[in-house]
Amino acid sequence: MxxxxxxxxxxxxxxxxxxxxxxxxxxxxxxxxxxxxxxxxxxxxxxxxxxxxxxxxxxxxxxxxxxxxxxxxxxxxxxxxxxxxxxxxxxxxxxxxxxxxxxxxxxxxxxxxxxxxxxxxxxxxxxxxxxxxxxxxxxxxxxxxxxxxxSRARDHERQLTAQTVLAKERTALAREMHDVVSHQVSLIAVQAGVLQVGSRDAEVRQAAATIRRLSVQTLDELRHMVSVLRASGGRPTELIPQPSLVDLPQLVDNSGIEAELHTDLSGGLPPPVQRAVYRTVQEALTNVRKHAPGATAAVRIRHDSTTVRVTVTNTAPTRPALPLPSAHYGLVGLRQRAELLGGTVTYGPTTEGGYRLCLELPADST
Known part of the structure; x- marks a missing residue:
């Protein structure tokens, strides 16, 4: 210096x-x-x-x-x-x-x-x-x-090189998602539609309809993500349409498990808080569906003058869980999102054999 x-x-x-x-x-x-x-x-x-x-x-x-x-x-x-x-x-x-x-x-x-x-x-x-x-x-x-x-020219050159590499990786990822993942999800949706029409069991038809609806929704999100990845550094675009509190009832209804929603939240919270609440409930219900088959869940969301509290509690499973692939990043991602907003995430088993996840966030987080 x-x-x-x-x-x-x-x-x-x-x-x-x-x-x-x-x-x-x-x-x-x-x-x-x-x-x-x-x-x-x-x-x-x-x-x-x-x-x-x-x-x-x-x-x-x-x-x-x-x-x-x-x-x-x-x-x-x-x-x-x-x-x-x-x-x-x-x-x-x-x-x-x-x-x-x-x-x-x-x-x-x-x-x-x-x-x-x-x-x-x-x-x-x-x-x-x-x-x-x-x-x-x-x-x-x-x-x-x-x-x-x-020095500034070298920094700019390094940024351009990094952007070029990132653009190639994004293009390759978009191609793989389009050619492999989208194709397989399309087959799932088609087969679920066939099962929904051909089965005589009402419970099977309902399950097939749920699979088909979720597959179609996943395809829409995949197409949006592929278009964003192919943009390769263009104007900023949201990876998927960002959810809000008004989407919570539909999320709970389409979760594929028996779940109840109790909330006193309004739409006046900042968008980052609304997204954090939605993603926390989404991840918790997904974990219940994967790891606790047959369990029921209760989603309780409360808002006082300064804090938003989200609690998702499920009962003990009634049948063994199927082995499913998992990267174990869901809860880690929730904790990181909460910390960025000045909040906390805690989780652990209950005395009744179930599981509980709690999120606390400042109500004015941005």
């Missing part, structure tokens, strides 16, 4: 203070013209960020009439760090060198003396130092900006 730079006003104040110290050490108060020029050069540094060239020009009189050159060097550094005009910087360095070599009002510039060339080289080096330093700072700043652009 690069060190944090001091605030610009603080840095300007430090430079002005250093310039005033330079004036105090090199300018005699008995010479008002030189003192005024030196003080003007010191306070001109306050303009160096907005008007760097003008600031440098304002500091030159102090260089011409006195030895207080710190303000001019600071202004020259600022100009070099902000401009890309190399010719201008060369001219400014030469002007500073000549101004420092000239001592007004009595200039002493004897080219016949060898010491003059030594002084000229020293002064030129003094002028070149802030120019090179300013150009170095400018190059470093440009390099940092370029590196930041490259």
């Amino acid at each position: 690069s060190p944090r730079r001091p605030p610009a006003p603080l840095l300007d104040a430090v430079l002005v203070g250093a310039s005033l110290l330079d004036v105090w050490g090199h300018v005699d108060t008995s010479e008002p013209p030189r003192l005024i020029c030196a003080l003007a050069a010191a306070f001109a540094l306050l303009l160096r960020r907005r008007l760097p060239l003008l600031t440098f020009l304002l500091t030159l009189p102090a260089v011409l009439v006195s030895d207080a050159v710190f303000a001019a060097l600071a202004a020259l550094y600022t100009l070099a760090s902000l401009t890309r005009r190399r010719a201008l910087l060369t001219v400014c360095a030469v002007v500073f060198t000549l101004s420092d070599m000239t001592a007004l009002p009595s200039p002493e510039f004897d080219l016949s003396a060898p010491s003059t060339f030594v002084t000229l080289g020293y002064t030129a080096a003094t002028a070149a130092a802030p120019v090179f330093l300013g150009q170095l700072v400018q190059t470093r700043r440009d390099l940092s900006l370029r590196l930041a652009e490259i």
